[in-house]
Amino acid sequence: MKISPEEVAKVARLARLDLTPEKISQYAGQLDGVLAYMDKLSELDTSDVEPMYTPVDQVSVMREDVVKKEFTREDILKNAPETDGSFFIVPRIV
Amino acid sequence: MPDSTQSPLAQLTLTQVRQQLADKSLSASEVTEAVLARIAATEPRVQALLSVQAEEARARASALDASGPDAGKPLWGVPLVVKDVLATKGVPTTCASKILENFRPVFDATAVARLKDAGAILLGKANMDEFAMGSTTENSAYFPTKNPWDLSRVPGGSSGGSAATVAACQCFGALGTDTGGSIRLPASFCGIVGLKPTYGRVSRFGMVAYGSSLDQIGPMTRTVEDAARLLQVIAGHDERDSTCINAPVPDYVAALAQRTDLKGLTIGLPAQYWDKGLAPEVAEACGLAVKQAEALGAKTVPVDLKLSEYAVATYYIIAVAEASSNLARFDGVRYGLRDKSAQSLLEMYVKSRTRGFGEEVQRRIILGTYVLSSGYYDAYYRKAAQVRRLIRQDFEAALKNCDLIMGPVCPTTAFKVGEMSDDPLQMYLMDIFTISANLAGLPGLSLPVGLGHEYGLPVGLQLTGRALDETLLLQVAHVLEQHVAPTGLPSL
Numbered sequence A: 001m002k003i004s005p006e007e008v009a010k011v012a013r014l015a016r017l018d019l020t021p022e023k024i025s026q027y028a029g030q031l032d033g034v035l036a037y038m039d040k041l042s043e044l045d046t047s048d049v050e051p052m053y054t055p056v057d058q059v060s061v062m063r064e065d066v067v068k069k070e071f072t073r074e075d076i077l078k079n080a081p082e083t084d085g086s087f088f089i090v091p092r093i094v
Numbered sequence B: 001m002p003d004s005t006q007s008p009l010a011q012l013t014l015t016q017v018r019q020q021l022a023d024k025s026l027s028a029s030e031v032t033e034a035v036l037a038r039i040a041a042t043e044p045r046v047q048a049l050l051s052v053q054a055e056e057a058r059a060r061a062s063a064l065d066a067s068g069p070d071a072g073k074p075l076w077g078v079p080l081v082v083k084d085v086l087a088t089k090g091v092p093t094t095c096a097s098k099i100l101e102n103f104r105p106v107f108d109a110t111a112v113a114r115l116k117d118a119g120a121i122l123l124g125k126a127n128m129d130e131f132a133m134g135s136t137t138e139n140s141a142y143f144p145t146k147n148p149w150d151l152s153r154v155p156g157g158s159s160g161g162s163a164a165t166v167a168a169c170q171c172f173g174a175l176g177t178d179t180g181g182s183i184r185l186p187a188s189f190c191g192i193v194g195l196k197p198t199y200g201r202v203s204r205f206g207m208v209a210y211g212s213s214l215d216q217i218g219p220m221t222r223t224v225e226d227a228a229r230l231l232q233v234i235a236g237h238d239e240r241d242s243t244c245i246n247a248p249v250p251d252y253v254a255a256l257a258q259r260t261d262l263k264g265l266t267i268g269l270p271a272q273y274w275d276k277g278l279a280p281e282v283a284e285a286c287g288l289a290v291k292q293a294e295a296l297g298a299k300t301v302p303v304d305l306k307l308s309e310y311a312v313a314t315y316y317i318i319a320v321a322e323a324s325s326n327l328a329r330f331d332g333v334r335y336g337l338r339d340k341s342a343q344s345l346l347e348m349y350v351k352s353r354t355r356g357f358g359e360e361v362q363r364r365i366i367l368g369t370y371v372l373s374s375g376y377y378d379a380y381y382r383k384a385a386q387v388r389r390l391i392r393q394d395f396e397a398a399l400k401n402c403d404l405i406m407g408p409v410c411p412t413t414a415f416k417v418g419e420m421s422d423d424p425l426q427m428y429l430m431d432i433f434t435i436s437a438n439l440a441g442l443p444g445l446s447l448p449v450g451l452g453h454e455y456g457l458p459v460g461l462q463l464t465g466r467a468l469d470e471t472l473l474l475q476v477a478h479v480l481e482q483h484v485a486p487t488g489l490p491s492l
Helices: A005-014 A021-043 A073-077 B014-022 B028-046 B054-067 B110-117 B160-167 B184-190 B224-234 B252-256 B280-295 B308-329 B345-356 B359-372 B378-398 B424-431 B435-440 B470-481
Strands: B049-052 B079-083 B121-126 B174-178 B193-196 B216-221 B266-270 B299-303 B404-408 B444-451 B458-465
Touching (some): A005 A021, A021 B308, A021 B359, B014 B028, B014 B224, B028 B054, B028 B121, B049 B160, B054 B121, B079 B160, B110 B174, B121 B160, B160 B174, B160 B216, B174 B193, B184 B444, B193 B224, B193 B470, B216 B224, B224 B444, B252 B470, B266 B280, B280 B404, B280 B444, B280 B458, B280 B470, B308 B359, B378 B435, B444 B470
Parallel strands (some): B266 B299
Antiparallel strands (some): B174 B216, B193 B216, B444 B458
């Protein structure tokens, strides 16, 4: 087996998802099949191949360090689930 | 057309309607009313749109009419739809997810801003698989879109709403996005033209990211010339997307007139795309289109894409890894759904995400988190990135021996709603011919080549070209379009 229900539960916690035991066992079964399929890649010898993470040759893009103000505080807070008009409010942390 | 709700005005191509708007034989308001009427008549059955901006569109059309046609604006007065993964200022942008149900961006995606600057009217936002994860548009958290050719079948996905709205003549063109085939597959299933540009040709700023190294925005239209006109407007450098290529944008529309046959061109036919697993009607329609290309002067040669069988595995590792990272931003803090019952910050993240994300999205986040996790990173993610380079080299080698590659978009025509929804792996395999172009960053175009003899549904031929050579894809597709079996429009 490529992935156990315990591993699915652990990864779900890392991904900040709360799965029911039924979902965990369902995903474990499905992901096991998907991972087994993905193991096909081990047939290929890639020891000398540089990984390709993007199709464009990544160059650092520089721009002038100029202050711009494109949005107001009100704009930025417009979609906030909870705000006091100045800040994003979240449940108490400390 | 058999049905009286089939408005002749709504059936015009984008190219035709912009001409009639420019010469004042039609007003922007008349055109807008025609497509709104068409939406009212067909949308209850097709369900292509998550929202329709009827009042805003009417107001914009009136304002445009008041100032009169502007020759400097290539899409003046043309009503268009964009996929709901693209940010639209003040207009709901949900990605077909519950987690963004009430989200209204305070800015436009660059591609949307460019359409507006070109004079286009935003008519509505197209349905999709949630966060673009799916191949049928059944994974929308709101409702599935139906294929206008046969309402019991899927339109393809993930840009299924964009494909269906264009095929149903609810608008004159749409934007879709393509991470592994999400423009080309629905274009094929719905009998329209869909173009995934070269990675970096169109700015991704304002597109809600799925797989950032794979995603591209592109046009979905009823003709090749229409696609050229939309690409013309949205292509080009944008300082807000560091992966957007700073290269001149050719005149795609003018280039179409420069080619009337396919003489001097070499078309590569990969055995891996033609030899096995094709539905007979797909093999037949695509095969006839290739014969037609030969009759128009093209030479065909076999090419070897020997790594094709590894593309699906490579693609899904990379796509889910990038997705799990991209979707970490949905935490209930700054926008999107928040579970208000949570007592602690961590509980708020967990409850908001668990409630807000649908099943396929959660499955891909978990898989992505797994392949990036310590102990598995090298075996999966790094390995896939290495195979990705080999796949690109495969294409580079093939495209040394030919000018473009042709094959089917998908092994089948549109399948029945519900037919594929139980087995994720089976569904992932629908993308087998389209994902390589995303891995390699190459442009791909889906051209309708007639109706299959078995089910009478559209078949799409895929043209894949060299990086930044959208011009040749559009030219070849434009020539072929006039010679292959006509697909026509669905009778709704």
